[in-house]
Structure formats: structure tokens, C-alpha cells
Amino acid sequence: MAPVTITNVRKRYGSAEVIHGVSVNIEDGEFVILVGPSGCGKSTLLRMVAGLEEISSGDVRIGGKVVNDRPPKDRDIAMVFQNYALYPHMTVYDNMSFSLRLKRRPVSEIDSKVRHAASILDLEKLLDRYPRQLSGGQRQRVAMGRAIVRDPQVFLFDEPLSNLDAKLRVQMRAEIKELHQRLKTTTIYVTHDQIEAMTMADKIVVMHDGVVEQIGAPLELYDRPKNLFVAGFIGSPAMNFIEGQVSAVNGQPAMTTDDGVVLPVSVPRALLQTGQRLVYGIRPEHITLGEGGPAAHVSVIEPTGSETQVFMKLGSNPLVGVFRERIALHPGERLGIRLDPGKAHLFDKTSGQRLA
Amino acid sequence: MRSNSVGWLFLAPTLLILFIFGVVPFLYVLVIGFTQWNSFAANPDMQFAGVENFRRLVFDDQFLYSLWLTLKFAFFAVVSEIVLGYFLAQLFMRDFPGKGFFRTIHTLPLVIAPIAVGATWRLLTVPGLGPLPYYLNRWFGYDFNISRYIDQAFFTTVVMDVWHWTPLVTLTLLAALSSLPKEPFEQAQIDGANRFQIFWHITLPLLKPAILATVFIRMMDALRTVDEVWMLTGGGPGAATRYIGLHIWRVVFPKTDYGYGSAMSLITLYLTIVMCWMLYAGLVARRELKRVD
Numbered sequence: 001m002a003p004v005t006i007t008n009v010r011k012r013y014g015s016a017e018v019i020h021g022v023s024v025n026i027e028d029g030e031f032v033i034l035v036g037p038s039g040c041g042k043s044t045l046l047r048m049v050a051g052l053e054e055i056s057s058g059d060v061r062i063g064g065k066v067v068n069d070r071p072p073k074d075r076d077i078a079m080v081f082q083n084y085a086l087y088p089h090m091t092v093y094d095n096m097s098f099s100l101r102l103k104r105r106p107v108s109e110i111d112s113k114v115r116h117a118a119s120i121l122d123l124e125k126l127l128d129r130y131p132r133q134l135s136g137g138q139r140q141r142v143a144m145g146r147a148i149v150r151d152p153q154v155f156l157f158d159e160p161l162s163n164l165d166a167k168l169r170v171q172m173r174a175e176i177k178e179l180h181q182r183l184k185t186t187t188i189y190v191t192h193d194q195i196e197a198m199t200m201a202d203k204i205v206v207m208h209d210g211v212v213e214q215i216g217a218p219l220e221l222y223d224r225p226k227n228l229f230v231a232g233f234i235g236s237p238a239m240n241f242i243e244g245q246v247s248a249v250n251g252q253p254a255m256t257t258d259d260g261v262v263l264p265v266s267v268p269r270a271l272l273q274t275g276q277r278l279v280y281g282i283r284p285e286h287i288t289l290g291e292g293g294p295a296a297h298v299s300v301i302e303p304t305g306s307e308t309q310v311f312m313k314l315g316s317n318p319l320v321g322v323f324r325e326r327i328a329l330h331p332g333e334r335l336g337i338r339l340d341p342g343k344a345h346l347f348d349k350t351s352g353q354r355l356a
Numbered sequence: 357m358r359s360n361s362v363g364w365l366f367l368a369p370t371l372l373i374l375f376i377f378g379v380v381p382f383l384y385v386l387v388i389g390f391t392q393w394n395s396f397a398a399n400p401d402m403q404f405a406g407v408e409n410f411r412r413l414v415f416d417d418q419f420l421y422s423l424w425l426t427l428k429f430a431f432f433a434v435v436s437e438i439v440l441g442y443f444l445a446q447l448f449m450r451d452f453p454g455k456g457f458f459r460t461i462h463t464l465p466l467v468i469a470p471i472a473v474g475a476t477w478r479l480l481t482v483p484g485l486g487p488l489p490y491y492l493n494r495w496f497g498y499d500f501n502i503s504r505y506i507d508q509a510f511f512t513t514v515v516m517d518v519w520h521w522t523p524l525v526t527l528t529l530l531a532a533l534s535s536l537p538k539e540p541f542e543q544a545q546i547d548g549a550n551r552f553q554i555f556w557h558i559t560l561p562l563l564k565p566a567i568l569a570t571v572f573i574r575m576m577d578a579l580r581t582v583d584e585v586w587m588l589t590g591g592g593p594g595a596a597t598r599y600i601g602l603h604i605w606r607v608v609f610p611k612t613d614y615g616y617g618s619a620m621s622l623i624t625l626y627l628t629i630v631m632c633w634m635l636y637a638g639l640v641a642r643r644e645l646k647r648v649d
């Protein structure tokens with residue numbers, strides 16, 4: 001176990017820079033998730049921590065020591081790849097014991113470590129199988145078992161669940177989290193799936209186009225996204241965005257959309273300038289039913305049993321609402337909604353940054 | 357039914373050619389192998405001789421020596437080709453200036469006819485004329501004479517074969533290497549393997565099918581080498597490079613001992629098949645395992 005510090009790290013492939021100075025502090029024993037859309041540089045960053053990619057500039061420290069020039073084998077890390085990277089010609093047992101055999105550990109120690117990891121992961125019956133004789137979920141477990149027997153300073157995961165079906169993914173998500181609670185090994189986990197990030201992480205690092213957009217605890221990112229990108233990326237269904245211009249109602253600041261809908265905002269007037277373009281963000285579950293607010297027109301209703309998703313139009317702006325109550329609605333119907341100004345997020349249109 | 361007979365119709369020309377040029381000569385040799393037929397013998401007519409030819413073969417020192425030489429030749433040639441071919445393939449997996457050019461000229465020997473390869477090497481090495489003996493003598497004082505020294509002649513034939521056929525090995529291993537998944541190698545680095553351990557525990561096992569297949573092809577080829585060696589040494593000095601193909605040729609043509617020569621060919625074919633079958637068994641056993649799921 002060790003803290004990992006990434007300081008102003010850049011990665012260039014030839015003249016193209018794909019990571020533009022990323023800094024992340026990871027505490028000892030923390031479970032950190034790097035999340036972002038495909039191609040934003042998550043894997044590249046993780047591979048630089050692993051030592052599989054050269055670091056163009058900046059420092060990576062593991063346990064306080066700069067490891068930039070150390071090969072992967074001297075960094076005391078274990079990694080789980082998206083496609084598991086099992087050795088196809090070795091049995092599950094040999095796959096799991098390979099690193100220990102390389103270190104020439106005593107046979108009895110190897111055996112007890114492998115069997116212990118196998119029992120944690122429910123692999124005992126599969127030890128003699130070859131990877132090709134395993135299902136996707138089992139392969140995934142073997143890859144994790146191989147990491148566990150190492151007892152490394154840091155676990156690195158690169159989208160380990162994306163090749164599994166939805167049900168198994170949910171199950172493995174819980175298992176990985178439980179495993180971390182048990183082993184308390186510092187973990188860096190890469191995913192493009194924000195649900196995975198929200199459910200598993202102690203701390204989330206949101207990346208976009210090679211830069212860090214925001215770092216924080218899951219609910220912190222959910223409740224106070226720093227910018228439009230994070231606001232739109234975290235949460236499902238995604239936050240609703242409505243564009244408009246600063247105006248005032250009864251002396252209170254408000255935003256008027258291009259269709260003339262007026263939405264009161266709870267941002268100090270000092271932060272706003274007349275004529276400023278704004279983006280008003282409201283999460284689907286913060287839209288409530290009731291008269292007195294603006295009126296929307298229902299376009300599609302999706303009942304899931306536990307909740308009802310309603311797709312509607314507020315003027316020309318599409319909105320999604322999630323309601324716990326079962327409401328009888330029909331497409332085209334008029335629906336009175338209320339947007340709680342206290343729950344709304346206000347962003348500057350040009351900079352994309354959060355206001356207050 | 358109709359489509360079936362149309363299929364046979366399309367295959368017919370190929371099958372006919374295969375039959376005339378493959379099956380018929382084979383059956384002919386098979387029959388001759390059991391006869392006594394030598395146009396220089398007291399009775400030059402073909403007579404049935406049972407297994408007499410095969411009985412004689414087992415005690416024929418010249419034949420057995422030639423067989424032993426052939427195996428030795430094939431062993432040294434194929435092993436060197438695999439090792440050298442592997443290193444070249446690894447080299448071509450990397451990037452270096454002039455790689456495309458070098459890779460192209462390196463495959464040129466493959467397109468040269470064996471007889472021309474033999475001629476080239478003869479011109480290079482022939483004593484009194486070739487540049488190789490001349491400079492070896494002048495610079496190192498080394499007496500290089502393939503018409504006098506048995507070992508030099510033998511190893512020159514090996515080197516010639518290696519020169520001719522290593523590119524084939526390089527190309528097959530290069531194809532195999534580039535189709536290997538990248539992740540197990542990265543995983544092995546993380547698991548703490550050094551270069552040699554990665555080679556031994558990961559690369560080699562993953563390349564095994566490709567290596568076995570290449571050995572299989574090269575082995576069959578090396579066992580039937582005739583023309584190159586015939587051009588280079590003519591089988592000499594003495595019988596030092598008289599590999600089995602050359603030996604059979606000598607028995608059948610200058611000596612016109614058709615029956616005995618045919619028996620020799622059959623035994624050689626049999627041995628080749630057995631050896632290749634053993635290699636093939638090793639190869640297929642691995643495949644069968646893979647199909648289990």
C-alpha cells in the first residue's frame with residue numbers, strides 16, 4: 001500500500017500531445033476512478049503509472065519515490081486489463097502463480113497464496129482450466145486473482161468490466177468494491193462509465209481531452225459540478241440544460257430563455273452581468289409537478305415501474321424529468337412543472353464554468 | 357446431385373493432372389521398388405524380386421551414410437534457420453531507418469532458383485577462382501577449400517541452405533509475431549519478468565505452433581535438397597556432401613539400377629513421412645487441446 005502522486009504529467013506521441021499536464025493526489029488505500037469519454041487519455045495516464053508508457057514530462061511518485069524511470073517490474077503494481085490479458089498457454093493456477101514463480105518464492109508459499117486468492121474469488125474449482133475454457137466473468141476473476149496474489153502497493157484497473165454483460169457487471173462492481181474494503185490497497189480504476197465511477201469510487205477524477213475537469217467525491221461532483229462538462233457527464237439521465245440570458249423579475253435575478261420562459265435563479269446578483277449568456281442546469285429528479293411554474297409539453301413517457309421518465313419540451317428546449325410517483329400522462333399533454341432554483345446549477349455560457 | 361457432379365467436373369482437370377503426374381509415377385516407383393531392373397546387369401529385363409532390394413538397403417553402408425549425412429545437414433540447416441530467422445523477425449518488429457529496404461532485399465534469395473543459388477555459391481567458393489577462399493587466405497591465412505576438406509564442404513552446403521531459406525522462416529515468424537496479442541507481454545512485464553523470462557515463458561510458447569509449422573516445412577525441404585548441393589560440390593569431396601537425393605540420383609541414372617534406386621526412394625519417403633508425422637502430431641495435439649471449450 002502506498003500513496004500515488006501524479007504531478008503535471010504530460011504525454012506526447014511525436015508532436016501530438018494527448019495528456020496536457022495532469023496532477024492527481026491519491027492517498028494511501030484510496031479507491032480512485034479516472035472517468036471520461038473514450039479517447040480522453042485515461043488509459044494512457046494509467047499506463048504511465050504502470051510504466052508501460054514513457055512519461056513525456058512531469059512526475060509519477062509511488063510511495064513517495066519518483067518512478068518515472070523504473071520499469072513496470074520495479075514499481076510493485078498489479079494491473080488488470082480490459083481484455084484480461086491472461087496467458088493463453090497457462091492454466092488458471094499457473095496464470096495466478098506466474099509472478100510469484102518469477103520471484104522464486106517457496107512452493108508452499110505460492111500454493112497458499114494462490115489458493116487463498118482463489119477462495120476469495122470463488123475460483124477453486126477452475127484452477128486446472130485454461131483461459132479458453134472459461135467464461136468472460138471467470139476470466140475477469142482470474143485476472144483479479146493474479147493481481148491479488150501479488151499483494152502489490154497499487155492496483156491498476158483499465159476498464160475491467162466493459163467486456164461483461166450488464167448483470168455480471170453490476171455483480172463484479174460490488175465484488176471489486178468489497179475486495180477493496182477488505183484489502184485496502186491503493187487502487188486506480190479507469191472507466192468510461194460514470195455509473196461505475198459513482199458507485200465504486202472514494203474519489204473521482206473526471207478527464208476530458210487530456211485534462212482533468214474536476215476531482216472530488218462522487219456526490220460532490222454530482223451536487224456541485226465545476227463546469228458544464230462535468231455537469232453533463234455525471235448523472236443518468238443526464239442533467240437538463242437550458243440556455244438563456246440574464247434578466248430580472250421583481251428585482252430578483254432570473255434567466256430568460258430565447259422563447260421567453262423566465263426561470264428565477266438563486267445566484268447573487270453581483271455574479272451576473274446584464275446580457276450575459278447563461279446555461280441553466282437542472283437534474284431530472286429536481287423537476288417537480290405543480291402549477292404556478294412554466295408549462296411543458298409531454299413528448300414521450302417511459303415508465304420503469306419504480307419511476308417514470310418523462311421527455312418533454314419547455315418552449316423549444318427538451319427536458320427529461322424523473323418522477324417517483326406514477327402519473328397518467330399522454331403525449332402532447334400540457335404539464336405544469338416547477339424548477340427549484342435552489343437545486344439548479346448555473347453556468348456561464350462562454351467559459352462553461354459554474355457561477356457560485 | 358447435379359451441383360455435385362458439376363463440382364467434380366470443375367475439379368476434373370486438376371485431379372487428372374494430379375493423377376497423371378503424381379499418383380501414376382508414385383505407383384510406378386512402388387512397383388519398380390520390388391523388381392530387379394538394371395540395364396547394365398547380366399539380365400537387363402525387369403524381374404520381380406520381392407523385398408530383396410529393401411533387404412539389401414539395410415546393409416548398404418553408402419546408403420546409410422548418405423542418410424545420416426542428410427539428417428545432419430537438415431538438422432544444422434533447420435536449427436540455424438529457425439534461430440537466425442527468429443532474430444531477424446524480432447529485428448523487423450522494431451523500427452529502424454531503412455527497414456523497408458532491408459526487409460525487401462532480405463527476401464530476395466527466396467525467389468532465386470536453387471540451381472542458380474548453387475551456381476552463385478560455387479563461383480564464390482570454388483578454389484582458385486572464388487573470392488571467398490582468396491580473401492580468407494589473404495586476410496586470415498585460412499585455407500578454405502571445399503573440394504578438399506570434408507567439414508568445410510559440409511558446412512558450406514549448410515550455410516548456402518541457410519542463406520537461401522532463412523528469409524522464409526523470418527517471414528513466417530514475423531507474421532506470427534505480429535499477430536500475437538500485445539497484452540500478455542505487458543502483463544508479464546508487470547508481473548516482473550525480465551526480457552529472457554518473457555521470451556522463455558511467453559513468446560516461445562505462444563510462437564510454438566508457428567515454429568513447429570516452419571520446422572515442418574523446412575525439414576521436408578531440406579531432406580530433399582538436390583540441385584543446390586549438386587551445383588556446389590557435386591556431392592564431394594568423396595561422398596562428404598552426397599545427400600540422399602544425390603545418392604539416389606547416382607544409383608538411378610549413371611548406374612541405371614532402377615529397382616534399387618526406387619526402393620531407396622520409397623524408404624526415404626517413408627522416413628520423411630514418419631518424421632513429419634511426429635512433428636505434425638506435436639502440432640495437432642496442441643490444436644486439439646485448444647478446441648476443448
Ligand SMILES: Nc1ncnc2c1ncn2[C@@H]1O[C@H](COP(=O)(O)OP(=O)(O)O)[C@@H](O)[C@H]1O
Binds near residue numbers: 042
Ligand atoms: N500509440 C499512440 N500513438 C498516438 N496516439 C495515441 C497512441 N495511443 C493513444 N493515442 C491517443 O491518445 C488519446 C488517448 O487515448 P487513450 O488513453 O487510449 O484513451 P481512453 O483510454 O481514455 O479511451 C487518444 O486520442 C488516442 O488516439
Ligand SMILES: [Mg+2]
Binds near residue numbers: 042043044159
Ligand atoms: Mg482506454
